[in-house]
Amino acid sequence: MLNNYTAGNKGQKVRSDCFVTLALTEKGGLIIDIQSKVKALYGQRIKDLAEEILNYFGILNAHIVIEDEGALDFVLAARIESAIKQAVNTDLEFLLPFKPVNDFKPVKERERFSRLYLPGNSPAMMLNAGIHKPNAIILDLEDSVAPDKKHEAGLLVRNALREVNFFGAERMVRINQIPQGLKDLSYIIPHNVNLILLPKCEKPEDISTLEKEIEKLKVKHNVSNDICLMPIIESALGVENAFTIAKSSKNIVGLAIGLEDYTADLGVQRTQPAWESFYARTRIVNACKAAGIQAIDSVFSDVADMEGLKETIKVSKSLGFEGMGCIHPRQIGVIHEGYAPNEAEIEKAEKIVNAFIIAGEMGLGVVSLGTKMIDPPVVKRAQKIIDLALKLNLTDKNWRNKYVG
Amino acid sequence: MSVEWTKNAAGRLVPSELNGEKQIPYMGVGKYKPKGRKYGPTITSNADFPNDGNKLLKDLKTALQKAGLKDGMTISTHHHLRNGDFLANQIFDIAKEMGVKNLRWFPSAAFPIHKHLIQYLEDGTIHHIEGSMNGPLGKFVSEGKMKGAGMLRSHGGRYQAVQDGEVKIDIAVISAPTADSFGNANGLYGPSASGLLGFALADSQYAEKVIVVTDNLVDFPCIPWQIQGNYVDFTVKVEKLGNSEEIISGTTQITKSPDRLFLAELTAKFCDAAGIIKDGFSFQSGAGGTSLAVGEFFKEIMIKKAIKARFARGGSNKYLVSMLEEGLVDYILDGQTFDLDGVRSMSENPGHTWTSPFTSYNYHSKGNFAGMVDVVILGATEVDLDFNANVVTHSDGYLLHGIGGWQNCLFSKTVILPIPLFRDRIPVIKDRVTTLCGPGELIDVIITERGIAINPLRKDLIDKVKNSGLPVKSIEELYEEAIKICGKPEEPVLGEKVIAGIKWVDGTLIDVVREVRT
Numbered sequence: 001m002l003n004n005y006t007a008g009n010k011g012q013k014v015r016s017d018c019f020v021t022l023a024l025t026e027k028g029g030l031i032i033d034i035q036s037k038v039k040a041l042y043g044q045r046i047k048d049l050a051e052e053i054l055n056y057f058g059i060l061n062a063h064i065v066i067e068d069e070g071a072l073d074f075v076l077a078a079r080i081e082s083a084i085k086q087a088v089n090t091d092l093e094f095l096l097p098f099k100p101v102n103d104f105k106p107v108k109e110r111e112r113f114s115r116l117y118l119p120g121n122s123p124a125m126m127l128n129a130g131i132h133k134p135n136a137i138i139l140d141l142e143d144s145v146a147p148d149k150k151h152e153a154g155l156l157v158r159n160a161l162r163e164v165n166f167f168g169a170e171r172m173v174r175i176n177q178i179p180q181g182l183k184d185l186s187y188i189i190p191h192n193v194n195l196i197l198l199p200k201c202e203k204p205e206d207i208s209t210l211e212k213e214i215e216k217l218k219v220k221h222n223v224s225n226d227i228c229l230m231p232i233i234e235s236a237l238g239v240e241n242a243f244t245i246a247k248s249s250k251n252i253v254g255l256a257i258g259l260e261d262y263t264a265d266l267g268v269q270r271t272q273p274a275w276e277s278f279y280a281r282t283r284i285v286n287a288c289k290a291a292g293i294q295a296i297d298s299v300f301s302d303v304a305d306m307e308g309l310k311e312t313i314k315v316s317k318s319l320g321f322e323g324m325g326c327i328h329p330r331q332i333g334v335i336h337e338g339y340a341p342n343e344a345e346i347e348k349a350e351k352i353v354n355a356f357i358i359a360g361e362m363g364l365g366v367v368s369l370g371t372k373m374i375d376p377p378v379v380k381r382a383q384k385i386i387d388l389a390l391k392l393n394l395t396d397k398n399w400r401n402k403y404v405g
Numbered sequence: 406m407s408v409e410w411t412k413n414a415a416g417r418l419v420p421s422e423l424n425g426e427k428q429i430p431y432m433g434v435g436k437y438k439p440k441g442r443k444y445g446p447t448i449t450s451n452a453d454f455p456n457d458g459n460k461l462l463k464d465l466k467t468a469l470q471k472a473g474l475k476d477g478m479t480i481s482t483h484h485h486l487r488n489g490d491f492l493a494n495q496i497f498d499i500a501k502e503m504g505v506k507n508l509r510w511f512p513s514a515a516f517p518i519h520k521h522l523i524q525y526l527e528d529g530t531i532h533h534i535e536g537s538m539n540g541p542l543g544k545f546v547s548e549g550k551m552k553g554a555g556m557l558r559s560h561g562g563r564y565q566a567v568q569d570g571e572v573k574i575d576i577a578v579i580s581a582p583t584a585d586s587f588g589n590a591n592g593l594y595g596p597s598a599s600g601l602l603g604f605a606l607a608d609s610q611y612a613e614k615v616i617v618v619t620d621n622l623v624d625f626p627c628i629p630w631q632i633q634g635n636y637v638d639f640t641v642k643v644e645k646l647g648n649s650e651e652i653i654s655g656t657t658q659i660t661k662s663p664d665r666l667f668l669a670e671l672t673a674k675f676c677d678a679a680g681i682i683k684d685g686f687s688f689q690s691g692a693g694g695t696s697l698a699v700g701e702f703f704k705e706i707m708i709k710k711a712i713k714a715r716f717a718r719g720g721s722n723k724y725l726v727s728m729l730e731e732g733l734v735d736y737i738l739d740g741q742t743f744d745l746d747g748v749r750s751m752s753e754n755p756g757h758t759w760t761s762p763f764t765s766y767n768y769h770s771k772g773n774f775a776g777m778v779d780v781v782i783l784g785a786t787e788v789d790l791d792f793n794a795n796v797v798t799h800s801d802g803y804l805l806h807g808i809g810g811w812q813n814c815l816f817s818k819t820v821i822l823p824i825p826l827f828r829d830r831i832p833v834i835k836d837r838v839t840t841l842c843g844p845g846e847l848i849d850v851i852i853t854e855r856g857i858a859i860n861p862l863r864k865d866l867i868d869k870v871k872n873s874g875l876p877v878k879s880i881e882e883l884y885e886e887a888i889k890i891c892g893k894p895e896e897p898v899l900g901e902k903v904i905a906g907i908k909w910v911d912g913t914l915i916d917v918v919r920e921v922r923t
Contacts, residue, residue, distance in 0.1 A: 015829055038830050040801035040921075041894035070829025073892060127890075128664050131854045329663035 007082035007152045008075075009121070010067050016124040018071040022083035025061040030054055036068035049073060053080045053094050059087075074163035075123040075156065082152035098162045098191070105225055106170065106194035108253060111135050111392070112294055113323040113339040114332045115172060119144035121153035126160050130167030132329035135336075138172040141184050142199050150176065154187035161191040170194045172230070178206050182213045189214060190221035194228060195253070200261065201231035202238045204248035211249055228253045230296065234261035239280045246291035254294030256325065257284050260301075272308065274315075285320035297324035306334055313338030346389045349382035354403040356382075415793070417841055419914040423906045424533060424553045431915040434844060439769065439912070444570030446613050458587040458625060460640045465492075465618060466499045468639040469576065472614035474499075476506045477532075478575035481612065483604040484514035485580060485592055485741070489651030492580045492618060494521045501530045509553075511572060512536040513563060513604040514807050518651070526551050535572065536563075537797075537807015538905075546904050547803045549920035555804070555905035557797060559812035560604065560740075561766025561773070562908050567607040569769055571912055577608035577615045579632060580646050584619035588637025589630035592742075593752045595621025597646040599653055600721070600742025600751055602631045603761035609636040620646045631759060657722040657744045659701060660694035664854060668823040669695050671875075672782060672852050673702030678873035679866050681780045681819060684712040689719040689775075689814060690782035692743045695823050699782045700724055707733050718765065718778050719810070721747035721757065729756055738774060740765055740810060766813035768910040773813070781817035785824055787838045790880055792845030792860045794822060795838040797907065800831050802899045802921040808842060812910050815847035819866070823852040831894065832887035834880060839897075841916040842907055856883050898922055 003023065010019035018036075025031075032050050034043055050064060064083070066076070074096055081094050116134035118125050120141045129137050139160060145153040157173060173188045174197040175181035181198065188196070198210055207229065214227060229252045231238075231245050238245070239262070246255055259277050263270040270276070281297070288295035297316045300309045309331060316324060317339055326335055341349070351369055356379045359367040367374040389395040409421040413430035422428055429437060454460065462468045474480075480500075482493045493512060500508060508531050510522070515534065520541035525531045533553030538546050546555050558566055566572045581590030582597040592599045597620055609615050609632050617632065618641045627634075660666060672695075676682050682703060690696040690703075700717075701724060707713060716736040717725055723746035728734045730750070737757045742748050750757045765774040775781075786806065787795040796811050798804050814820070824833050834851070849866060851858040856878035859867050870877060900920040909915040 038801075038894075040897040041831060042892065044895055045892055070831070072830055072890065128667075128854055131667060132663060330666060 003087070005083045005086040007086070008079040010069070014069050014124075016070050016072065016075065016127060017122070018066055018068040018076055018079050020079040020083045021065040021067075022080075022087055023063045024059065024087050025063055027061055029061060030059070031063045033063070033065045034068065035066070036070075038068065038070050046076060049076055050080055053077060053084070056094050057081075057084050057088060057090060057092060059084065071123065072127070072163075074159040078152065078155040078159045082155050085151070096159065096163060099165065101165050102162060102171075102192055104192075106192075106228070108226065108228055110170065111323070111388075112170070112254060112296060114335040115296075115323065115325050116169070116329060116332065117144070117174075117299070117325055117327050120157045121145050121149050123156060123160070126164050129329070130165055130169050132332050133167065134169050134326065134329070134332045135323070136170035136172050136195070137166050138174050138197060138325070140174045142174050142176050150180075150184075154184055158187040158191055161188060161193060172197055174199060174232075178209055182210070185213055185217055189217040189223060189227070195230055196227060197230050197232055197256065199232045199258065200234050200238070201245060202235055203241050204244045207231065207245060207248040207252070211251070226251055230254050230256055232256045232258045233280075233284055234258035235265045236262070239283050242284050242287035243290055246287045246293055252291075252293055254296050254322075255284055255288050256296035257281060257298050259298035272312075274312075281319055281321070289320065294322045295320055297321040299325040299327050300331065301327065303328040303331065306330070309334050310338060340392050340394060341385045341389050345385055346395050349385040349389075350395070350399055350403070352379055352382040353386055354400060357400070413913070413915065415841055415844055415915060417916045419906075419917055420903065423556070423903065423914070423917075428906065428914045429912065431909050431913040434846060437911045437913050439569060443568050444573065444611055446611055458634070460588055460634075460637065461586045461622075462639050462641055465495060465578075465616075465641050465643065466502075468616045468618075468641050469496065469499055470503075471639060472576045472616060474503065474505055474576060477508070478505075479509040479511050479573060481511040481574045481577045481608045482513070483579060483602070483608070484512060484516065485582075485599045485602055485604060486597060486647040486652045487599070488516040488518050489597070489647035489649060489653075490516065490518060490580060491645065491647045492578060493519055496578055497522055497525045497530055501525060501528070506530060507532040510534045510536070511574060513560065514809070515539055515542050517541055537809065538804060539806060543805040544803065547805075547918075547921045548923055549900060549902050549904055551904065554903050556908060557808055557905055558908045559766065559808045559910055560762040560810045561768055561775070561813035562808070562910050562912065563604075564607045564762040564767045565769045565910065565912055566908070567611045568767065569912060574608055574612035575614065577605065577612035579605045579609065579615065579617045581617050581619040581632065582646065583621045583623060583627055584617050584640060585623055585625040585627040585634065586640050587625050588615070588617045588632070588634030588640050589625070589627040590617050590619065590632040590634075591627060591629050592631060593629070593748065595619070596649055597621070597652055598748050600748045601739060601759035603740060603759060605632060606761040606763055609633070614638045616641060618643055618646065620644060653742065653748065654744050657692070657697065657724065657746075659698050659724070662694060664825060665695045666698055667854055668825065668852060669698035670702050671854070671857070672699050672821060672823045673706060675821070675850065675852060675857060675870065675875060676703070676780055677706050678870045678875055679819070680869055682706050682710070682712070685715045686779045687714055687716045687718065687777065688780050688782070689717065689778050689817065691784065692720045692722060693784050696782045696784070697722065697724060699823065700728070704728055704733060718760070718774060721750065723747070726750040726757070729754060738765070762810075762813075766810055766910075768813070769912075773816075775810075775813045776816040776818075778814070778817040780819045780821060781814045782821050782823060783811055783814055785822050785833070787833055787835050788822060788824065788848070788851055788880075789835050789838045789845070790884060792848040792851070792880065793838050793841050794843045794845070794848055795840045796842045798840040798918055800835070800839055800894065801897050802839060802919070804905055804918050808907070812843055815843050819850070820848050821850040821852060822848060826853040826855050826883060826887045827891050830891045832884070832891050834884045834887055836884070840907060840918055844915075851880060851883070853883055855886055858883050
């Protein structure tokens, strides 16, 4: 009996994806069977692509069935390659052209209010993720991908990084935890991944292990730019080591906290007021500020509860977090609004900075606003808020006109 | 007489006759003006009707027999009970039993439940269908299996065709959720309540014989009488008109699809930027996922601006009802009710009133409501570079949807189609639509998740949103973008056989649909 190798997804809810079944045969050439709802419009193109990929891998005799639900080329290619790689041992990679729009230099210093999680083996959610304008998208290879689907998800994520336009969102990938996660790197390092999220990070050694492997691949694939890192702290030990982890590499731009695993590690329930994780969260914020990096909060998992999300962000921001993960595009707007400086904060900051400038002009050593003395750190924080507000277009660059004639 | 093919004013090849009936090619918007008089059914005398007003017969079969059901007749039904309708299937079961052949079924719309009728299309009981064909019926017809050609009309076009005598109805069977034995009927009450009976209005006025069937018979008078018993020949009481769960949804839900919500929000932002959402404005948005959500975003903007709308037209649901009840809308002019809140509101709120294709849509009239609406939000399966749109076929040629009120709504002051740039890899913007249903000159704005295209004819709209920051692009740019993502689709090969005609609102033939090769 012939061995069947399969890849992809099928079923009633599956869209923009396909399911490939491959059997290698002794003779008879390539038999390509396409069952697709877009067959009248793309049948020939799908067939040509399948043939090209099979030829590329030197397969001359095979029976391949493609059950297609409107998958784009990059998805079809990933599925077919995945089926082939189960059947034959090869180091070859079938790469479609790298879309020029994805060929940009990443920026290290940027807002990370929202990071939209996208399951790494579900192409339908990737296609329009960028139009919702999250600060970042996270192609996830960890929890949202079944253990036996890691390889095919890796190929899909690789192809997505080359093909899908995320409209300027920072391109993040959450790899699996070390050591398995190290194998994920070859799918992403050569394809302009901007930031790697390392889940269940517990100690600085995790980072050095990771960076060694990244460095190796960067040299091999001639990648010159830095790749940012964001360890996710999800255990009691990780929390205790937060500061040393934060300081372990210049590429770390922030620490994120993962509360599902953390509360499981503590053996407590995760609740809405979140007192059980209060210590961990403040500890992480403190570690991040001490290390000069961003503190990122855990996702809010009830996508229908927008009020709950707003409340959670209020607390999160007041503790010092600068962003959070999101699992539904509708959360993005609320998150941006929540973490960005609000009108009252901007106005207060402007008054403080204005008072500071006036005091300087008048040669006064002490800055005061009304009856209150203003200390230098307060001015510094106010200036930071104004800088951010300017960047987000929340205030005008000539804001001082409001205060001086 | 041999069939001749001519290019109509929209550049589409159309035949001089279809199903043996003469066709007038589409001549352009507002160009065809028929001469002559409206159709009139035979004069009747009260001497032939019971003086006590009781027209009740023992069952549907008796009524159909008394109405003279025979070969070649035109039988009309209505879609107020939507996918819960039992009646249409029963009528043709009876016709089959009586050995009647070659009937023309003239529904206001067909639903998947009517796939039961495929057997009668096969055995010749039904010759062809003139009305929307959804799902399984559409597939059957698309594959060239129906004997005659289908004819698709808008809701307004259906009224026009009946009024003008293009379609002479022999027997109209009206499913009435509530009726008296005289034939007065409404859709407001009873176990099969669905709201209103507007789609049956033309049939009651112009059919030779009218049968009202109800499962909720009340003593005279049935108030209100959305259908007047004075038009009705026979009444029938049945156990159950339909499956209430499929007649109306208990409650309407706004889509959770992030992409649809995004489109809806962008549409509302566009309307706001274009100055359309202002005190006293009017709007219509359908019951589809995106349209429904547009209404909710309108609501947010209206509350923020502290303004209200004068009226909302179209199908009602709990969201529209809540706007009426919160004072954000003065009137709902309801064309069909989609959920129980809609039915409740119509029966108790004088601001929620029922309309018909006559008042809202009929083009051979003295004006209608559709043109008075400031903005209408519609869907489409395809749009082309000239803003022409298709709502009935898919890009592979399958006829899977009806026209509904879509063509009629194109006369609104601003017509907006929020549509995804591609669906399951298939680009929605084409160089030429597979089937032409609406001419581009009436379609103003295409809103996709990747950009907004404004019809160059609408310089006023282009000016208004110029500095809004909205992602305005040319339709060619959107087209190119879709091709870049999806790849250029092959041209599907269609057969020669015409399986359906598409009527414009004035009864002229705007396009035909050809069979799909399987």
